[in-house]
Amino acid sequence: MDRRFRLAGAARRQASHVFPKHHSFFWGEFALYSFAVLVLSGVYLALFFVPDTTEVVYSGPYEPAQGLFVSRAYESVLTLSFEIRAGLFVRQLHHWAALLFVAAMVLHMCRNFFTGAFRRPRELTWLGGVALLGLGIFEGYLGYSMLDDLLSGLGVRILSGLLLSVPLVGSWLHWMVFGGEFDGDIWISRFFTAHVFLIPGLLVALIAMHVGLVWYQKHTQFPGPGARESNVVGERAVPGFGTDTLANGLCVLAVLGLLGGVFQINPVFLWGPYTPAAVSTYIQPDWYAGFLIGGLRLFPRWEIHLGAYTVPAPLWPGLVLPLLLFALLAAYPFLERRATGDRGPHQLLQRPRDNPVRTGIGAMGLTFYGILFASGATDVIAASFDLPFEYLVWAGRIGLIVLPPLAYTVTRRLCVGLQRADRDVLERGVRTGVLTERPDGVFLEVRRPPGGADHAGRPIPLDYGGARVDHRPVTPSEPVAEEQR
Structure with missing residues (x-):
């Protein structure tokens, strides 16, 4: 290969690529390796799943379902679970990997947001991450919807x-998805095509672009010894980073295998086939769809009548709200750059306390999402704790208005307080807990210099990299200990 394509030189240069080390960088790798497990397990499942809505009578080994009229899709799922070798294990492995894939992307984006990793020149990387998150959620929804069990059938009916709630074009959109009235005869095959071919292809392309941009633009790094805006401090791609990421991937596979083999998830044989007249409690969608269900439950029944047209209430929490949230998420790097005027390139990350406004906005967004997520389980909470369902709905509505601004205020004040503590350490030294007595009998705490010492034993001064904060200057009545000077 080297004689024909001259690969050794390029491989040697890429092997010297430097990656910084920090535990929070693993979230992106978790998402990557869980996606690999999804692809491999999905190929196995696709060999046995039958995307067909034709109704048949089940006669397999699962006795509670014998004699029921089920679709061929649901019958193939029962066959996978009880007759195909390792079928149930692979099904559960696939489902757990899907949950981890989305969860790892959410944590990875939170790390990027709170540390400012989206700043120039990495705006395109951030936009790719937002697109990956949206496609991952939609891909997961399609995956458990096409099984045609009671849980997925209710989710498809909500879709x-x-x-249909979209004004003017709602009927056309419904026809494009279902091919006619709900539920039609071809919707499972369409969901299968999108879930197995279309969206995975888009995900692979976006992941390749995302990883390529990270490799080309170099990885961001936290401030530390030798770390500057113009360099990368860490370990080489081979063997240091390569062995770490390989071990990481093996750990992800091991944990997912343990979850798939021991912890039951989505037992569709217990839910039964979808019938429009049956609705159950204590059956919740996958966690990433919880905020959508919560929005539908909290939004009032307000309908807008425009002449002959009606805008139903579910349109706003079911479609407008998620689209608005993702639009704000995608636009945030540009909004922050416009608000702060910071247009310079950044290689160094910020601690959350170094940007109180951004951290407060992030806490406000997570609080808003958390309330919607919790409201998606109001039926379970009401039944488990014997609480009135209506009270929980009103508590969620009030919480959406009151708690996010409160979270912003509290978080911002905490960040400013931590900045003051940092400033105090840099100006007066690190607290040691050791008291020394002055000649006049006053006891003062000995402060240790915050930085290291040079070859002559002199303290090395540190620069404060956070935002400007108000602080109380040192007064003559509060002298600095001799050890700090």
Whole structure:
């Protein structure tokens, strides 16, 4: 290969690529390796799943379902679970990997947001991450919807109602997805095509672009010894980073294998086939769809009548709200750059306390999402704790208005307080807990210099990299200990 394509030189240069080390950087790798598990397990499942809505009578080994009229899709899922070798294990492995894939992307984006990793020149990387998150959520929804069990059938019925709620073009959108009235005869095959071919292809392309941009633009790094805006401090790609990421991938596979083999998830044989007249409690969608269900439950039944047209209430929490949230997420790097005027390139990350406004906005967004997520389980909470369902709905509505601004205020004040503590350490030294007595009998705490010492034993001064904060200057009545000077 080297004689024909001259690969050794390029491989040697790429092997010297430097990666900084920090535990929070693993979230992106978790998402990457869980996606690899999804692809491999999904190929196995696709060999046995039948995307067909034709109704048959089940006669397999699962006795509670014998004699029931089920779709061929649901029958193939039962066959996978009880007759195919390792079928149930692979099904559960696939489902757990899907949950981890989305969760790792959320944590990875939170790390990027709170540390400012999205700043120039990495705006395109951030936009790719937002697109990956949206596609990952939609891909997961399609995956458990096409099984045609009671849980997925209710979710598909909700999607049908949301599409019909779109003014003017709702009927056309519904026809594009279902091929006619709900639920139609071809919707499972369409979901299968999108879930197995279309969206995975888009995900692979976006992941390749995302990883390529990270490799080309170099990885961001936290401030530390030798770390500057113009360099990268860490370990070489081979063997240091390569062995770490390989071990990381093996750990992800091991944990997912343990979850798939021991912890039951989405037991569709317990839910039964979808029938429009049956609705159950204590059956919740996957966690990443919880905020959508919460929005539908909290939004009031307000309908807007425009002449002959009606805008139903579910349109706003079911379609407008998630689209607005993702639009704000994608636009945030540009909004922050416009607000702060910071247009310079950045290689160094910030601690969350170094940007109180951004950290407060992030806490406000997470609080808003958390309330919607918790409200998606109001039926379970009401039944488990014997609470009135209506009270929980009103508590969620009030919480959406009151708690996010409160979270912003509290978080911002905490960040400013931590900055003051940092400033105190840099100006007066690190607290040691050791008291020394002055000649006049006053006891003062000995402060240790915050930085290291040079070859002559003199303290090395440190620069403060956070935002400007008000602080109380040192007064003559509060002299600095001799050890700090």
